[in-house]
Amino acid sequence: MEHAPETKSSETMERLLPGQSPVLLPGHTLETITDKIVSIVLRRPVTLGWVGGFAFFFGLLNLMLLAMAWLFIRGTGIWGINVPVGWGFAIVNFVWWVGIGHAGTLISAILLLVKQGWRNSINRFAEAMTLFAVACAGVFPLIHTGRPWLAYWLFPYPNTMGVWPQFRSPLLWDVFAVSTYATISALFWFVGLLPDLATFRDAATNPVAKRIYGLLAMGWRGSARHWKRYESAYVLLAGLAAPLVLSVHTVVSFDFAISIIPGWHTTVFPPYFVAGAIYSGFAMVLVLAIPIRHFYGVQDMMTMRHLDNAAKVMLGTGLIVAYGYSMEAFYAYYSGSLYEWFVLKNRMMGPLAWSYWCLIIFNVLIPQVLWIRKVRLYPPALFCTSVVILFGMWLERFVIVVTSLHRDFLPSSWGMYVATKWDYMTYLGTLGLFFCAMFLFIRLMPMITIFEMRLLVPQSKLSEEAAHD
Amino acid sequence: MAQIFHRSANSIAKASILGGLILVVGLLWAALQLQRSPYFTYAGVARPQPVPFPHQHHVAGLGIDCRYCHTTVEVSGFAGIPPTRTCMNCHSQIWTAAPMLEPVRESLRTGKSLVWTRANDLPDFVYFDHSIHVNKGVGCNTCHGRVDQMPLMYNQASLQMEWCLNCHRDPAKNLRPHYVKEDPKNPATMGDQIFNMAYQEPSDSHPVTIREGNTYKTFTSQTGPDGLGTYLAAVNHVRSPRDITSCNTCHR
Numbered sequence: 116m117e118h119a120p121e122t123k124s125s126e127t128m129e130r131l132l133p134g135q136s137p138v139l140l141p142g143h144t145l146e147t148i149t150d151k152i153v154s155i156v157l158r159r160p161v162t163l164g165w166v167g168g169f170a171f172f173f174g175l176l177n178l179m180l181l182a183m184a185w186l187f188i189r190g191t192g193i194w195g196i197n198v199p200v201g202w203g204f205a206i207v208n209f210v211w212w213v214g215i216g217h218a219g220t221l222i223s224a225i226l227l228l229v230k231q232g233w234r235n236s237i238n239r240f241a242e243a244m245t246l247f248a249v250a251c252a253g254v255f256p257l258i259h260t261g262r263p264w265l266a267y268w269l270f271p272y273p274n275t276m277g278v279w280p281q282f283r284s285p286l287l288w289d290v291f292a293v294s295t296y297a298t299i300s301a302l303f304w305f306v307g308l309l310p311d312l313a314t315f316r317d318a319a320t321n322p323v324a325k326r327i328y329g330l331l332a333m334g335w336r337g338s339a340r341h342w343k344r345y346e347s348a349y350v351l352l353a354g355l356a357a358p359l360v361l362s363v364h365t366v367v368s369f370d371f372a373i374s375i376i377p378g379w380h381t382t383v384f385p386p387y388f389v390a391g392a393i394y395s396g397f398a399m400v401l402v403l404a405i406p407i408r409h410f411y412g413v414q415d416m417m418t419m420r421h422l423d424n425a426a427k428v429m430l431g432t433g434l435i436v437a438y439g440y441s442m443e444a445f446y447a448y449y450s451g452s453l454y455e456w457f458v459l460k461n462r463m464m465g466p467l468a469w470s471y472w473c474l475i476i477f478n479v480l481i482p483q484v485l486w487i488r489k490v491r492l493y494p495p496a497l498f499c500t501s502v503v504i505l506f507g508m509w510l511e512r513f514v515i516v517v518t519s520l521h522r523d524f525l526p527s528s529w530g531m532y533v534a535t536k537w538d539y540m541t542y543l544g545t546l547g548l549f550f551c552a553m554f555l556f557i558r559l560m561p562m563i564t565i566f567e568m569r570l571l572v573p574q575s576k577l578s579e580e581a582a583h584d
Numbered sequence: 585m586a587q588i589f590h591r592s593a594n595s596i597a598k599a600s601i602l603g604g605l606i607l608v609v610g611l612l613w614a615a616l617q618l619q620r621s622p623y624f625t626y627a628g629v630a631r632p633q634p635v636p637f638p639h640q641h642h643v644a645g646l647g648i649d650c651r652y653c654h655t656t657v658e659v660s661g662f663a664g665i666p667p668t669r670t671c672m673n674c675h676s677q678i679w680t681a682a683p684m685l686e687p688v689r690e691s692l693r694t695g696k697s698l699v700w701t702r703a704n705d706l707p708d709f710v711y712f713d714h715s716i717h718v719n720k721g722v723g724c725n726t727c728h729g730r731v732d733q734m735p736l737m738y739n740q741a742s743l744q745m746e747w748c749l750n751c752h753r754d755p756a757k758n759l760r761p762h763y764v765k766e767d768p769k770n771p772a773t774m775g776d777q778i779f780n781m782a783y784q785e786p787s788d789s790h791p792v793t794i795r796e797g798n799t800y801k802t803f804t805s806q807t808g809p810d811g812l813g814t815y816l817a818a819v820n821h822v823r824s825p826r827d828i829t830s831c832n833t834c835h836r
Contacts, residue, residue, distance in 0.1 A: 272612075275619055277746025316588070329588045333597065 136423075138233040139571040140415040148416075148568050152311075152561050153318045155411055164410065165554065172550040179544015182537045183258055191261045193537045200520045200532040205259035207512040208542050210367055211395065212252035212549075213293065214388075214508065217360055218396020219245025220300060223307070224356035227349075233424055235567040236416045239311075240407070240556070241400050242304040247552040248399070249297045251545040256289070258541070285369035292366035296359050303352045309335050309345065311561040364392040371515065377454040378462070378519030381446065387439025394432040394478075395508035397425050398501040403553065405498045407562070416563055419492050426491040429482065429504065436511075437479045454524060462518045466531065470514050477507025620742060627743075630736035631701040634687045637737070643781065644732035650724055650779045661713040665700060668692050703737045704728065711836045720820045721759040722751075723778050732781040752828045756813030757806060759820070760785065765793040765800055786812050 186193060196203040219241040226234040257263045269290045271279050280287050313335035316328040335341060368388035371379035401422065408417040447459035462471045481503050490496045522529045556562065569575055622629050642648050651657060653666035668691040675685055691698050704727075706712050717727075725731065729740025741747050751758050760777050767773045777783050786792035786803040792812055793802045803812035816822075827833070 273616060275742070275744040275746050277744075277749040322588075325588055334589075334594060 136419045138236070138418060138420050139568065140418055143415065143572055145569050145572055145574055148572060149314060149318075149565050151413070151416075152563050152565050152568070153315065155413075156558060156561065157315065157319055157324070161558070165558065169551060169554040172547045172554065175543050175547025176551050177544075177547070178540045179254075179547060182540035182544060185537060186258060186261075186541075187263070191259065193535060195532055195534040195538055197530065199523060199528050199530045200517055202516050202520065203532060204534050204538040204542055205255040206370070207509065207516050208545060209252050209255040210388075210512045211509050212248045212255075212545065213296075213367055214364060214392035214395045215399045215505075216245040216248035216252070216296070216300070216396065217364060217389070217392035218400050219243075219248075220296075220303075220356050220360045221393055221396065222400070223303060224353040225360060227353045228357055232571065233420055235571060236413075236563050237400060237404060237421055237425075238567075239304075239307065239560075239564045240403060240553075240562045242300065242307065243553070243556045243560070243562070244396075244399060244403060245300045246297070246304055247549050247556075249293065249300060250552070251549050253293065253297065254541075254545055254548070256293075285366065285373045288366045289370060292359075292363045296363045299352065299356050299359060303349075303356050306345070306348055306352060307564065308560065309333060310337065310566045311564060313337065314565055315561065360393070361389055364388045371519075376519050376523060377452065378458040378515070381443060383439055383442050383446070387436055387442075390432045390435035390439065391508055391511060394429055394436055395505055397429045397432070398504040398508070401425050401429075401497055401501040402505065405494045405501075407557065409494070411557075411562075413563065416568060422494060422497055423488075423491045426485050426497055426500075429501070430485040433478065433482045433485075433504070440475070440479065457522075458519060461522050462514060465518065465522065467514070467518050467521070470510055471518065474507055474510040474514050477503050478511060481507075620744070625742040625744060626703075626739060627741060628738055630734075630738045631703055633701055633736070634698050635685065637700075638735050639731045639737055640733055640735045649775075650731075657714045658718050659715050661711075661715065663714045668698060703739045704741075704743065705739075706743060710834050712834070718778055720755075720822050721761065721778070721816050722755075723758075723760050723780070723783055725781050725783075726751075726758050726760075730781055748834070749829060752833075753825050755822050755825070755828070756811065756817045759813045759816040759822070761792070761794045761812070761816060763795065765795065 194203055194205070196205075219238075222234050222241045223238040223245075227238070256269075257266050260266055268274070269280060269287065271282075280290075309332060312328050312332040316325055316332050319325040319328055365385040365388065368384040372381055372384040374380060404417055404421065404425070408414045444459055447455040450456075462468070482500060484490045484496070484500060490500070517532045521532050618624065643650075653670055654663040655666075657663035668688060671685075671688050672692055675688060679685055687698060690696075718724075727741055731737075760783055762776050762778060764773050764777055772780055772782050784790050784792075785806040787806075788804050791802045791804045793800050794812075795801075801815075803810070803815070805811045806813045808814065822828075
């Protein structure tokens with residue numbers, strides 16, 4: 116890596132510098148930014164590390180295909196679900212993946228609307244992360260039906276049965292929330308890509324690549340009229356996407372909160388689900404950003420400032436989540452409901468108590484290290500904390516789904532839940548799907564927004580000021 | 585820098601936006617049409633049978649009542665498929681050597697039933713009861729069509745759920761009286777009208793008169809507050825559309 120020695124020293128410098136580091140390290144001009152981002156895709160040879168990583172995750176992906184093939188042959192009986200725990204890994208993983216997607220939309224839409232310049236280098240891959248996470252999430256509702264070829268029954272269309280889906284069911288609201296989310300995210304991502312795809316088209320030397328990027332760029336020429344329309348379209352889409360950050364996970368939480376199961380029937384669910392979604396989403400952003408900036412030498416564009424800010428968002432949302440847990444516990448006591456109180460005791464001291472206490476340790480206790488500035492500025496520590504948080508957020512959904520269901524009102528219908536190897540294979544498989552897509556994305560698309568990074572260069576600021584004078 | 589696309593690409597790109605929309609909508613429309621077509625429902629498609637039994641000849645030509653063969657239609661969920669002996673009541677006397685009827689005679693000799701292909705076959709997850717429909721006033725041909733005009737048997741209706749619900753949501757439009765005031769000049773007015781293939785619902789030009797206690801009541805319309813169907817739904821205690829469109833009415 117030719118950039119390595121230079122960026123290494125600049126990173127050390129950043130850590131020594133008092134105050135906040137800049138969102139773009141000094142030394143860049145408009146040309147070097149374009150050149151650096153373009154060269155990652157168009158000129159950098161395919162490395163052994165990339166092939167190895169991709170092969171590993173492709174293997175995981177095939178594990179999922181195997182598990183799904185067996186599922187379609189034998190039905191959902193191969194999973195650990197049964198009465199009383201009818202909702203197992205499928206819903207746990209669905210909620211986990213949808214939640215992870217939220218950080219991408221928050222970064223790209225809300226931070227754009229509130230004019231946070233530091234979003235510029237991480238928004239593109241965070242949006243890609245959103246898309247892939249929603250794709251992974253979408254796998255589970257499809258396959259959990261057991262007959263996925265009939266999944267289109269979920270949509271309201273004039274069918275031969277003469278009936279509409281149950282509009283009063285939150286599971287149907289989920290269909291609309293998630294499909295709207297996927298559509299808007301894909302549109303937003305693609306519109307944002309247009310100018311950069313045109314840059315790629317112009318920079319590519321391979322005639323096939325030139326044509327493919329040219330086709331995707333949809334005739335972008337970068338004229339003033341193009342930019343004017345582009346800006347309004349982008350802000351409009353951001354305006355559409357921003358409420359989705361709040362609404363999608365609110366609707367997902369309704370899947371639980373609308374029911375009358377003790378442990379689910381709670382008004383605190385929507386806000387704390389949304390906070391948890393952003394919490395896990397930023398953890399995933401860091402899990403991706405830290406290796407990417409290391410292996411692709413883009414520490415000068417994804418700086419310590421980005422890591423620091425993401426860590427602070429995690430700290431904030433983590434505290435909201437912790438508040439949610441404490442309120443859940445408090446209301447179990449304060450409600451005076453025998454069943455709520457039992458669910459809490461069962462969570463804390465029942466046969467699945469390990470999952471509850473691991474959740475508290477992973478999601479509440481360990482992330483408190485983010486108060487320490489040295490931890491926020493030390494990427495390996497930040498990476499480990501993020502992985503812990505991702506585990507913790509997965510456990511949160513496991514605790515909510517399984518411990519609420521496995522011992523409900525009637526002791527005669529109590530049971531245990533044990534996931535089977537097919538459950539684990541499907542879950543690992545979606546991780547494979549997610550990271551395979553990420554690997555391909557990094558090699559095929561501009562993972563950092565070129566034109567938005569160019570706005571951060573002092574040169575462009577000067578010309579802007581000159582234009583104002 | 586050389587252009588990589590011809591200038592016509594601009595028009596193609598614009599046309600593809602509208603074209604894509606039309607394609608998607610068109611494909612969806614075609615899929616919905618296909619699903620309702622006889623290709624899927626077999627409506628109007630005669631099935632091969634071991635013996636080419638003509639309902640037309642037996643019902644219209646000979647005037648045999650439905651219940652002569654389908655004996656349990658008024659009292660049971662299943663209308664009943666006649667045993668070979670019912671065929672042989674007549675065919676031991678007439679057409680005794682017809683080669684076409686050899687499978688029937690063989691069935692009698694061996695005691696093995698004829699295996700008919702059901703034309704009106706509902707899925708196994710649908711609970712259907714003939715007797716309740718007959719007793720509340722749904723005529724045979726309302727669902728089965730003019731069987732007296734079918735040389736070979738086929739299902740007239742799609743038998744899709746929307747077709748069932750079309751009546752369950754508004755049963756009054758398909759109810760008929762069991763007995764009407766008999767008119768000596770019109771033999772169709774004799775007997776149970778449920779089994780009358782040529783029954784006509786009341787209209788201004790064709791009023792239907794039924795007995796009510798010791799008097800007669802004449803109707804000139806099927807639906808509406810003064811309609812025959814509305815009257816019959818009330819006197820036959822047909823349950824509300826809310827009840828009979830409940831999931832577990834048919835999916836038990």
